[in-house]
Amino acid sequence: MEIVIGKTAGFCFGVENAVKKTSKLLDENNSMFCLGELVHNKQVTKELENKGLNIVEDIEQANKNIIIRAHGAEKQTYINAKNIGLNVIDLTCPKVLKIHQIAEEYINKGYYIFLIGNKKHPEIIGTISYCGNNSYIIENEEDIKKALQDLYSSNIKKVVVLSQTTFSIDKFNKMIRVINEELKNKNIELEIKRTICDATRLRQEETKEISSNVEMMIIIGGKHSSNTNKLYEIAKSNCKNSILIETSKELDLEQMKKYKKIGIMASASTPKKSIESVVEILNKLC
Ligand code: SF4
Incomplete structure (x- = not known):
C-alpha cells in the first residue's frame, strides 16, 4: 500500500500561534477564559481545558481575562470587555x-x-x-x-x-x-479582494491534487470545522472513497486493506498528533 500525506496537512501559523500562546498562558496562570472554542478541534480543546482553559459563550462569564481566538470577534466585544474590566488577550490571526x-x-x-x-x-x-x-x-x-x-x-x-x-x-x-x-x-x-488565506488555498489545492490520484482519501479534522469540511467536499468530488475522521479510532481497517494507494490530508486546525496516529496505523497495514 502506498500512502500519500499532504505536505500542508495540519496547523496553519494562525492556529499554531493561538494554541502555543494559550498553552503558555495556562502554564503561568491557573485558569484562563476563551470566547468560544480556541480552534475548531475537539482534541485540542480538550487538552487546553484539561490545562485550565474555560470556554465561555459570553464575556460576562469570564473573570479577569478573555482570550479572543484566531478567527476574531465582533467589534463590540472589545468595547464590552473593556467596560467590564477584562484584560483582552487578542489572538486573532493577522x-x-x-x-x-x-x-x-x-x-x-x-x-x-x-x-x-x-x-x-x-x-x-x-x-x-x-x-x-x-x-x-x-x-x-x-x-x-x-x-x-x-x-x-x-x-x-x-x-x-x-x-x-x-x-x-x-x-x-x-x-x-x-x-x-x-x-x-x-x-x-x-x-x-481575494481574502481567502494562503493556508486555506494551499490545503485546498493539495487536497484536490492528492484526491485525484488515490483510491481512498482520508481527511482528518474537526467535523464542525469549516476548513475541514471544505477539504472533505473537495476530496469527495475527486475520490468517491473519501472519509472525514476526527481521530484514528474511526478508521475501518478492513475497508482500507482493499486499497493500494491512500491519501491523507488534515485541516489547518488538526494537531500533528492526530495525523501521526493515522499514519502509524496505515504503516502497520502496509
Ligand atoms: S486558516 Fe488562515 S486565517 Fe485562519 S488562522 Fe489559519 S492562517 Fe489565519
Whole structure:
C-alpha cells in the first residue's frame, strides 16, 4: 500500500500561534477564559481545558481575562470587555485582522461591502461588525440577488467583495463570476479582494491534487470545522472513497486493506498528533 500525506496537512501559523500562546498562558496562570472554542478541534480543546482553559459563550462569564481566538470577534466585544474590566488577550490571526482593516478602509471610501462566507461562522460574525450598514453577507447564489437589491436601493456606485479566510476557492470564484455578470452595464464599480488565506488555498489545492490520484482519501479534522469540511467536499468530488475522521479510532481497517494507494490530508486546525496516529496505523497495514 502506498500512502500519500499532504505536505500542508495540519496547523496553519494562525492556529499554531493561538494554541502555543494559550498553552503558555495556562502554564503561568491557573485558569484562563476563551470566547468560544480556541480552534475548531475537539482534541485540542480538550487538552487546553484539561490545562485550565474555560470556554465561555459570553464575556460576562469570564473573570479577569478573555482570550479572543484566531478567527476574531465582533467589534463590540472589545468595547464590552473593556467596560467590564477584562484584560483582552487578542489572538486573532493577522489574516483576519487584515480583512477588518480592509473593511474599515472601504467604508471610509464610500463603498458597499459584499462579504462572502458562512453566516454562522464566528469569523464572519466578527468581520461583518467591521463592515458598517452598507454591507451584505453572501453564502449562496440566492444571497447574491438579495445583496444586489440592497446595493441598488442604497444608490452606492462602488462595491468591494471580501471573503471568509477559510471559504472554498471554487465557490468564491463561481460567485464572483455571477456578481460580475449581474453588474455588467450597471455603471457600478466592482473591486474584488481575494481574502481567502494562503493556508486555506494551499490545503485546498493539495487536497484536490492528492484526491485525484488515490483510491481512498482520508481527511482528518474537526467535523464542525469549516476548513475541514471544505477539504472533505473537495476530496469527495475527486475520490468517491473519501472519509472525514476526527481521530484514528474511526478508521475501518478492513475497508482500507482493499486499497493500494491512500491519501491523507488534515485541516489547518488538526494537531500533528492526530495525523501521526493515522499514519502509524496505515504503516502497520502496509
Ligand atoms: S486558516 Fe488562515 S486565517 Fe485562519 S488562522 Fe489559519 S492562517 Fe489565519
